[in-house]
Amino acid sequence: MTLFAGVDAGGTATRAALHAADGTRLGYGTAGPGNPAAYGAPAAGAAIEQALRRALDGQDPSRVAASVAGVAGADDGFAEVLRRVWAACGIAAPPRLVGDVVIAYASGTPAPSGTLLLAGTGAAAARFADRRVVAVADGLGWLLGDEGGGFWIGRAGVRAVVHALDRGLPYGPLMDLVCAHFGVTGEPRGRADRIVRLAQADRTLVAAACPLVAEAATAGDGRAAEIVDEAARRLVATAGRVAGEGPIVLAGGVLTADGPVRTAVLGLLGDREVATARDGAAGASWLAALDHLGDRGTHAHFTASPMD
Numbered sequence: 216m217t218l219f220a221g222v223d224a225g226g227t228a229t230r231a232a233l234h235a236a237d238g239t240r241l242g243y244g245t246a247g248p249g250n251p252a253a254y255g256a257p258a259a260g261a262a263i264e265q266a267l268r269r270a271l272d273g274q275d276p277s278r279v280a281a282s283v284a285g286v287a288g289a290d291d292g293f294a295e296v297l298r299r300v301w302a303a304c305g306i307a308a309p310p311r312l313v314g315d316v317v318i319a320y321a322s323g324t325p326a327p328s329g330t331l332l333l334a335g336t337g338a339a340a341a342r343f344a345d346r347r348v349v350a351v352a353d354g355l356g357w358l359l360g361d362e363g364g365g366f367w368i369g370r371a372g373v374r375a376v377v378h379a380l381d382r383g384l385p386y387g388p389l390m391d392l393v394c395a396h397f398g399v400t401g402e403p404r405g406r407a408d409r410i411v412r413l414a415q416a417d418r419t420l421v422a423a424a425c426p427l428v429a430e431a432a433t434a435g436d437g438r439a440a441e442i443v444d445e446a447a448r449r450l451v452a453t454a455g456r457v458a459g460e461g462p463i464v465l466a467g468g469v470l471t472a473d474g475p476v477r478t479a480v481l482g483l484l485g486d487r488e489v490a491t492a493r494d495g496a497a498g499a500s501w502l503a504a505l506d507h508l509g510d511r512g513t514h515a516h517f518t519a520s521p522m523d
Contacts, residue, residue, distance in 0.1 A: 363450035389427070
């Protein structure tokens with residue numbers, strides 16, 4: 216039996232999938248973060264190896280005919296790390312190394328040309344032609360860009376609450392949620408000061424406020440609803456800078472989960488063909504099969520299973 220393997224290694228987790236040629240999933244493995252830029256090449260390689268070994272459990276690795284690894288934060292030198300990992304796992308040929316946006320797009324559509332709009336913690340858009348990235352917009356990082364992404368939304372929500380506390384203004388659900396998130400109580404200015412200190416010490420607390428903004432908007436908080444609408448406008452504007460023919464694939468937690476941001480983005484996209492990214496490891500495995508089998512690679516079968 217011919218097998219195909221795919222890996223999706225990011226800053227939060229690493230996933231590996233193993234499929235038969237008809238798209239049947241035969242194995243799946245998960246591990247910790249696999250972004251070498253954020254965690255170093257040795258740690259990223261170890262996480263990828265752990266996930267891959269789990270996906271291969273009970274299968275003959277010598278039957279893997281092709282594989283693709285989508286690795287966030289990888290440079291060309293990381294290909295040698297992957298070569299050693301694949302050899303240690305008993306797979307003769309090293310994987311084709313691609314960026315994480317490539318497998319995110321592939322997990323959502325078999326169309327060779329289209330656009331990816333990604334909004335997780337960060338935000339970016341990419342246009343694809345013949346499954347190659349030919350244009351990119353934003354993706355400039357939490358400090359200077361990533362407009363409309365999770366960090367941007369969380370920061371806007373926290374900023375709104377801090378400013379309201381500083382002015383002694385009454386507030387609604389968003390203030391309650393953010394203050395509880397940061398664990399602050401007491402008089403308004405003191406709460407504002409403590410939120411500022413905590414946010415400066417750990418910016419992940421700011422990004423983690425993103426779902427609180429969505430929750431508050433759903434509960435009828437007017438300022439949270441404004442933030443959601445502005446995030447959606449910025450995301451669609453980013454996609455519009457690079458979008459061409461073909462579908463727009465929505466990727467990243469902000470856009471793949473049902474919620475007010477996704478709803479607002481879909482409304483702004485109007486009658487454009489829209490698809491939703493699924494499991495990146497499955498998308499990578501499908502790309503590996505496509506390289507090997509051509510049009511016999513069955514996208515719907517490869518990407519049908521949810522993430523484990």
